[in-house]
Amino acid sequence: MHDIRLIRDDPATFDAGLARRGLPAQADTLVALDADRRQLQTALQTAQTRRNEASKAIGAAKAKRDEATAAALMEEVAALKQRMPEMDAEAAAIGTDLDSRLAAIPNLPAADVPAGADEDDNVEVKRWGTPRTIDAPREHPDFAPALGLDFEAAAAMSGARFAVLRGQMARLNRALGQYMLDQQTEANGYTEIAPPLLVRSEALFGTSQLPKFADDLFRTTDDRWLIPTAEVSLTNLVRESILDEAALPLRYTALTPCFRSEAGAAGRDTRGLIRQHQFEKVELVSIVAADHGAAELERMTEAAESILEALELPYRRMLLCTGDMGFSAARTYDLEVWLPGQNRYREISSCSWCGDFQARRMAARYRPTGDAKGTRFVHTLNGSGLAVGRTLVAVLENYQQPDGSVIVPDVLRPYAKLDRLDPA
Template sequence: MHDIRLIRDDPAAFDAGLAKRGAAPLADELVALDAQRRRFDSEYQDGKAEKKKADKAIGAAKGRGDIALYNQLLLNAQQSEAIDHALLDQSVRLTAELEALLAAIPNLPAADVPDGADEDGNVEVARWGTPRAFDFTPREHPDFAAPLGLDFEGAAAIAGARFAVLRGGVARLNRALGQYMLDRQAERGFEEVAPPLLVRSEALFGTGQLPKFAEDLFQTTDGRWLIPTAEVSLTNLVRERILDEQTLPLRFTALTPCFRSEAGAAGRDTRGLIRQHQFDKVELVAITTPEQSAAEHEAMTAAAEAILQALDLPYRKMLLCTGDMGFSATKTFDLEVWLPGQQKYREISSISNCGDFQARRMDARFRTASEKGTRFVHTLNGSGLAVGRTLVAVLENCQQADGSVRIPDVLVPYMGGVTELRPA
């Protein structure tokens, strides 16, 4: 959510940020609407002040027994009250219109975010690990994991497309991955949280999924929504709160199912686990001061990278360009893991700094001992990691010629000592 006062102060800078996002200029329209709203509001406030004076005059006329003047003043007051109600209605209508426009505008990119229209404009920052040299042709996971317990046909019969049933060894490996990630992030200072999977509309508005992306979500019959990511629940833990600076940063992590309709993904990644309606993810969220947020962004990215390194999965770190960032982000790093079956790097984590964009929508603030008033916090979120995509990466990078899959060493204790999955 943007502050109209900042737009009034520097409309050119606001439009320049929108242009980097590929959006048309809006500052003049917003400022004009705000001016009209403020004029009606000012006239309404003036009317309230005049009403106080009129009430005194009416009381005085009545006290003197001047019935003619009393009746005239009473009539004037009634007419003024009708005008005041009309002014208030106009102010409320324009305020709602302005807030709706502001709510639909994406966050502006940070100064160091590269310009670009789409993913082709992203910049590789670093690369870790060397893709394994196979002595056979590596396959994509849908082509060899069915005997290991990955069942798409059974899932389709139960729920339709973009669902999977995990059985046996694959189910245990999926569970091991989630538990391992959760333990490692807790060791890094992220507080483990078991949050609601159903949330109110206000929570999704706070993190920016509503109103713009309603079609990507699943809504229940009672008006609540299934979370598309635990970011929604975790970030809203500070909704409408004023925090003390010394308590920051707050760091939260959660392992939850996530639910997405994938409305905009028709025809994309229709095979396998890459893009599902339901998947598990370990989420990371941080609540910081503006001064801490850049360093927190790097630390959170490193926390996600550490999981990939421990699993010995080659990846690259990408700085997203202006045209590929999410709606609420001001700067985003993507981690892309190497998938030998596809012979390409695929996104496995996005770690975003949202600045105060979400905090304004949630009214989440903090106070310092040295300053009067409050300031908005900065919020950050990222995957640490997406469990299903990590499962894909382990299956494909650790596959063996006979169809078995080697278990990464750090997961063996979580697998009860099992060192490989073998086809049934």
Template sequence: MLDIKWIRENPEALDKALAARGAEPLAEKIVELDEKRRSVVQRLQDMQSRRNAASKEIGAAMGRKDTETAEKLKAEVAEIKTTMPQAEEEERAASAALDALLAGIPNVPLADVPVGKDEADNVEVRQWGKKPGWNHPAKEHFEIGEALGGMDFERAAKLSGSRFTVLTGAFARLERALGQFMIDMHTGEHGYEEVSPPLLVRDTALYGTGQLPKFADDLFRASEDRWMIPTAEVPLTNLVAGEILPAEKLPLRYTALTYCFRSEAGSAGRDTRGMLRQHQFLKCEMVSITDAESSLDELERMTSAAEDVLKKLGLHYRVMALSTGDMGFSARKTYDLEVWLPGQNSYREISSCSVCGDFQARRMNARYRAKDEKQTTFVHTLNGSGVAVGRALIAVVENYLNEDGSVTVPEVLVPYMGGLTKIEAQG
């Protein structure tokens, strides 16, 4: 959530930021609602002050036996008590209207974020590695997986409908191996603390990270106040919700390997074959909680940690700076890692690393305090995929395809695969 004081003082900057994101201007409406709320609050405070003062004057009048003045003051206090509930209701309504509007406003992009309408305006930052130089034809992952007997989409559809996959044998182990490899790397080499969080969260947690109220259609609701997590960003970031952290304990770095659940609303007809766009998928998540001065450096560090996964897997990728029109709701700046998929002859997102500034912290009321200081400051939050396990599996299968249809296991995964070096036809 944006700082209302900042909006009050920078209405033109807000509308410029919204325009960059393809949204309508809202500053005038916000300032109007804010002024209305502040006016009602001031009137309510004036009434409370006068009520308290009149109550003291009643005591003084009674003390000097000035009954007439005391009765007039009592009548005034009674009138204030009668009108205050209406003023309080006006204040609640004005605050609710303002909060509802603020809750739906996306974060303000940083100055160096490319301005654009959509992903076509993203800017390449760098590349690593090379595309496979085979002589044999490339195939898509689902062709390879079905031919080797390790991916079953028909039975998955029978169990759960579309956008699910059953992995068996070496493919099931490959998914597990990738996840374990990633979590071991981030905890052992990159300084993240492993967390096993709940996969069900309350409304307040999703509000804190920005999924609610605007993106409810993208989520799976389990009960009246329980939602399946769309990403472990939600529980990991909310670990500090409502807390005041000692500045010397920052940064906090968390990682988790969890299943994630997304409705994929609005994606009808996109990536309907295979595992690219699933309702349930495994992902290694990274979350950092920093002070205000360190968050941009932390974004570079987090992105490097995600890149390290792809480098050790030997997968060619590129880093893209997302444009204002393609960034997520809570982000101020985002880097996407796009891995090369030979079967699709294209790059596809496998990780997204974002800095959110204090946007989520304001929604969660998460702050920190420097030693010997009374004043608190909102923390800065970051999140990133380190990386999406299902998409990593797709990339490995397509990039390590052999001419005979088998798949070579990347060297770093062999210990996690029990020594298996090649995936061949099962059964």
């Protein structure tokens, strides 16, 4: 959410930020709406003051038996009583329009985010690991069904973009999630949370999924929503609160199911586990003071990278360009893991610094140390540490063997109680 006062004070900078996002200038329209609202609010206050004065004057005129003056004043008060609700409603309508416009505008990119139109303009900033040499590597949908990955049973009960994991495949998937969660809590200092999977609209508005991305979500009949990511639940833990700076940073993690309609992904990744309606993810969320956001993004991204490195999965870190960043992000790193079956890197984690964009929508503040009265908005960050299903895909494809089996990475063996997955 953007602060209209900042736009009013520096409209050129705001429009320049929108231009970097590929969006038209909007500052003049927003400032004009704000001016109309403030003018009406001032007029309403003036009318209220005059109404109070006239009401008192009526009594004084009647005490002097000045009926003509009293009648004129009563007529004026009656007119004000009629006009004031109209002014209030008009100001409220303008305010609603202004707030709706502000809520629909994405965050402005940080100064060092590269300009670009789409993923082709993202910048590689790091590469780790060397892809293994695999003779005739296959994509996971072509060999994993023999290992317990069942798309047919899932389609029969739920439709497309669902999967059933059986036996050893389910065990490996569970091992991945538990390993990630243990690493993020024990090695990287995140506090484990078991959050709700159903949230109200206000929570999704706070993290910017609503109103823009309503079509990508699943909604219940009692006006709750299934979370598309635990970012929603974890970030809203500080909703409408004022924290002491000494309590920051707050770092939360959760392993949860996530639910997405994938309304905008028709025809993409229809085979396999890459793009599902239901999947598991270990989410990372940080709440920090305003001057710690950039450093926290590096820390969070390294926490996600540590999982890939422990699993010995080659990856690269990409700095997203202005045209490829998410709605609420000011800066984003994508981690892309090597998938030999596709012969390319695919996104497995996205770590974003949102500045105070989400905090404004949630009214989440902190009190700086030494400042007894003033408050500032916190900065929020979120990232995947990692998407479990996509990590399962990466393990299957990178550790596939000529006989159709899959070697289980060393760090997962204590969790999975398996050395390899063998075809049935």
